[in-house]
Amino acid sequence: MKIMNHNFRRRLLVLAIMTSLPFSAAADDKYDLLQKQVELLQQQLQELQNSLQAYQDEMKVKEVQVEESVTQLKQDVAEAEEWKHSDTLVHLAGYADVGYTSSSGSDGSFSVGRFAPIFHYQYRDIVMLESELEIIVGENGETDVVLEYLTIDYFLNDYVALIAGKFLSPVGQFRQNIHPSWINKLASAPPGFGHDGAAPTSDVGLQARGGFHLGSVFTNYAAYISNGPELNSTADGDEFELEGIVAEGLSNDADGEKVIGGRLGFIPIPSLELGFSVAMGKATVTAVEVGHGEEEVYAEKFITDLQGLVGIRSPGAGDPGDGDPGFDLHDEQARNYDVLGMDFVWTLGGIQVRGEYVKSKVGAATSGLTASSGASWESWYTQASYLLPQTKFEPSVRYTDFNSPHSSQDQRQWAMGVNYLISNSVIAKLTYEFNEGQAGSTADINRWLVQLAYGF
Amino acid sequence: MKKNTRNTIRFLFTVNAILLGLSMSATVSATHFPEPGDPIAGAKLWATTCSRCHNARDPADLRDDQWISTAFHMRVRAGLTGQQTRDVLTFMQNSNVPISVEPLVFKGNTQPGSEASNLSGSEVYAQTCIACHGSNGKGSVPGAPNFTDPQGVLSQSDELLFSRVKNGFKSPGSAMAMPPKGGNNKLNDADIRAVIEYMKKSY
Numbered sequence: 071m072k073i074m075n076h077n078f079r080r081r082l083l084v085l086a087i088m089t090s091l092p093f094s095a096a097a098d099d100k101y102d103l104l105q106k107q108v109e110l111l112q113q114q115l116q117e118l119q120n121s122l123q124a125y126q127d128e129m130k131v132k133e134v135q136v137e138e139s140v141t142q143l144k145q146d147v148a149e150a151e152e153w154k155h156s157d158t159l160v161h162l163a164g165y166a167d168v169g170y171t172s173s174s175g176s177d178g179s180f181s182v183g184r185f186a187p188i189f190h191y192q193y194r195d196i197v198m199l200e201s202e203l204e205i206i207v208g209e210n211g212e213t214d215v216v217l218e219y220l221t222i223d224y225f226l227n228d229y230v231a232l233i234a235g236k237f238l239s240p241v242g243q244f245r246q247n248i249h250p251s252w253i254n255k256l257a258s259a260p261p262g263f264g265h266d267g268a269a270p271t272s273d274v275g276l277q278a279r280g281g282f283h284l285g286s287v288f289t290n291y292a293a294y295i296s297n298g299p300e301l302n303s304t305a306d307g308d309e310f311e312l313e314g315i316v317a318e319g320l321s322n323d324a325d326g327e328k329v330i331g332g333r334l335g336f337i338p339i340p341s342l343e344l345g346f347s348v349a350m351g352k353a354t355v356t357a358v359e360v361g362h363g364e365e366e367v368y369a370e371k372f373i374t375d376l377q378g379l380v381g382i383r384s385p386g387a388g389d390p391g392d393g394d395p396g397f398d399l400h401d402e403q404a405r406n407y408d409v410l411g412m413d414f415v416w417t418l419g420g421i422q423v424r425g426e427y428v429k430s431k432v433g434a435a436t437s438g439l440t441a442s443s444g445a446s447w448e449s450w451y452t453q454a455s456y457l458l459p460q461t462k463f464e465p466s467v468r469y470t471d472f473n474s475p476h477s478s479q480d481q482r483q484w485a486m487g488v489n490y491l492i493s494n495s496v497i498a499k500l501t502y503e504f505n506e507g508q509a510g511s512t513a514d515i516n517r518w519l520v521q522l523a524y525g526f
Numbered sequence: 527m528k529k530n531t532r533n534t535i536r537f538l539f540t541v542n543a544i545l546l547g548l549s550m551s552a553t554v555s556a557t558h559f560p561e562p563g564d565p566i567a568g569a570k571l572w573a574t575t576c577s578r579c580h581n582a583r584d585p586a587d588l589r590d591d592q593w594i595s596t597a598f599h600m601r602v603r604a605g606l607t608g609q610q611t612r613d614v615l616t617f618m619q620n621s622n623v624p625i626s627v628e629p630l631v632f633k634g635n636t637q638p639g640s641e642a643s644n645l646s647g648s649e650v651y652a653q654t655c656i657a658c659h660g661s662n663g664k665g666s667v668p669g670a671p672n673f674t675d676p677q678g679v680l681s682q683s684d685e686l687l688f689s690r691v692k693n694g695f696k697s698p699g700s701a702m703a704m705p706p707k708g709g710n711n712k713l714n715d716a717d718i719r720a721v722i723e724y725m726k727k728s729y
Contacts, residue, residue: 200602
């Protein structure tokens with residue numbers, strides 16, 4: 071039993087070995103395969119790890135790059151904001167015009183009217199410098215530069231701005247607000263409101279300006295003290311006559327007498343403004359023009375000393391200081407000088423009506439070389455314009471009546487025209503003036519004016 | 527790991543977007559002086575005061591900083607108070623954003639609930655639009671359309687009107703533009719929809 075058992079086991083073992091032989095060969099194959107697969111996997115894993123590492127390295131670089139660009143961006147933003155964080159602003163504005171004028175009885179000519187740049191320098195909301203130059207090309211091709219105004223404005227509080235320097239006269243509205251050519255609806259200034267007319271143009275001194283509510287009426291004001299104007303006289307033999315008021319912002323007060331004045335504007339309803347202006351003080355004759363018979367000879371004035379001795383010489387009368395005495399204007403009497411003005415403007419949509427009256431009165435002088443009676447200059451105009459709805463055409467019409475002490479300068483004028491608004495501040499104007507003055511005088515000649523004005 | 531990197535990138539781009547948003551909103555806001563005024567009062571002043579002496583100037587004529595100098599120049603010329611100057615200035619600076627460019631808005635800036643209108647259409651109209659369009663809708667400044675015209679601008683689709691009120695609009699050859707949101711940056715989309723509905727109903 072035991073032996074048989076033993077044999078049986080043996081046989082079984084042999085059988086088992088014999089049968090398992092091919093199987094073990096198969097297991098070897100599988101093992102190899104597995105091993106290969108594992109190797110492949112390991113390799114892939116390695117590759118993956120490598121590329122992940124590379125990716126991470128790359129990302130690190132990218133992060134640094136992004137950080138760098140964020141820093142750069144922050145810097146750029148900060149730099150781009152610089153203009154908003156400086157305490158000083160510099161700004162250029164102004165206007166220019168070119169044109170063509172044709173007077174009846176003479177040939178027309180092109181003209182460059184003027185280039186009037188305005189410089190603004192501003193320190194926060196506290197101080198502002200305003201300056202306008204007027205650059206004009208004259209008939210003979212010469213260029214004239216005039217300092218139209220130069221003021222330093224100090225914003226004292228919400229209701230008062232203090233203005234010092236040379237400013238446009240606050241009397242009335244034409245000079246301070248309407249004269250720039252992109253604003254004026256006609257191609258010319260109304261007679262009396264230009265230079266040497268009834269309305270003062272500018273002055274040198276101190277001014278306070280601002281606005282406040284007076285109940286429901288908004289009120290604006292301008293009050294000033296200034297050197298005031300000087301006077302011109304004409305001499306015809308021993309006779310002297312007041313010729314004109316030089317109110318062009320003189321930086322010398324020949325008579326030492328200041329002028330005070332101002333304007334009060336009331337806005338009872340938003341579409342209407344009414345203004346009242348006055349100025350009063352003294353003015354003195356500082357120059358004499360010599361008249362030769364009918365014809366007025368252009369005379370040049372020169373200053374022979376600093377005390378106000380002002381002389382005049384006719385062309386060819388010799389050079390200053392060569393013995394020509396000129397006129398001794400040491401003892402001229404300061405005359406009363408009074409200005410009165412009223413103005414209004416009313417707007418409704420594209421309709422605008424405005425008007426203005428001004429009178430400048432100079433009193434008599436009883437002593438001094440040029441002693442003569444007083445004189446007054448007076449002018450008024452009314453103007454209406456209408457921007458035709460849904461178009462860019464704006465017809466406008468203005469009537470002016472200017473009275474001066476010299477009948478050759480008196481003028482009544484109808485000016486009418488049509489404007490084309492290329493933009494709200496680029497305006498092409500065609501104006502015709504019907505002028506009525508002393509027969510034969512320039513004040514009597516009708517004119518066509520074409521103007522292209524650009525306010526910038 | 528990968529998720530972390532992605533988050534980092536997302537974070538950095540968000541920072542980027544915030545910075546961009548900041549720089550965009552900064553170009554819309556003013557200098558550090560003067561302090562901002564009330565644009566609604568400013569629009570009224572602009573419609574009534576700024577055409578008294580000369581043709582009203584389009585807000586788009588000048589850049590924000592240029593408007594500062596001009597506003598102070600006009601304060602002196604027109605006898606405005608300091609407050610009026612700031613009001614007009616803020617209105618001009620709000621209204622000169624380029625037309626039909628959707629301002630880039632960083633979504634994170636939107637405060638919860640700010641999309642709901644707090645105002646009725648008639649309130650929006652009376653506060654912001656009346657200055658130029660008038661209480662009767664016929665327009666009170668040159669260039670403003672007549673809303674009462676049955677074939678007029680209000681016969682256009684709500685969507686078109688919405689985008690023109692929101693982004694501003696200037697028709698070809700027009701001298702004056704409709705400022706974005708009427709110059710009042712506080713108006714949100716719901717306010718604009720409310721006022722359009724109100725205008726269509728009333729005119």
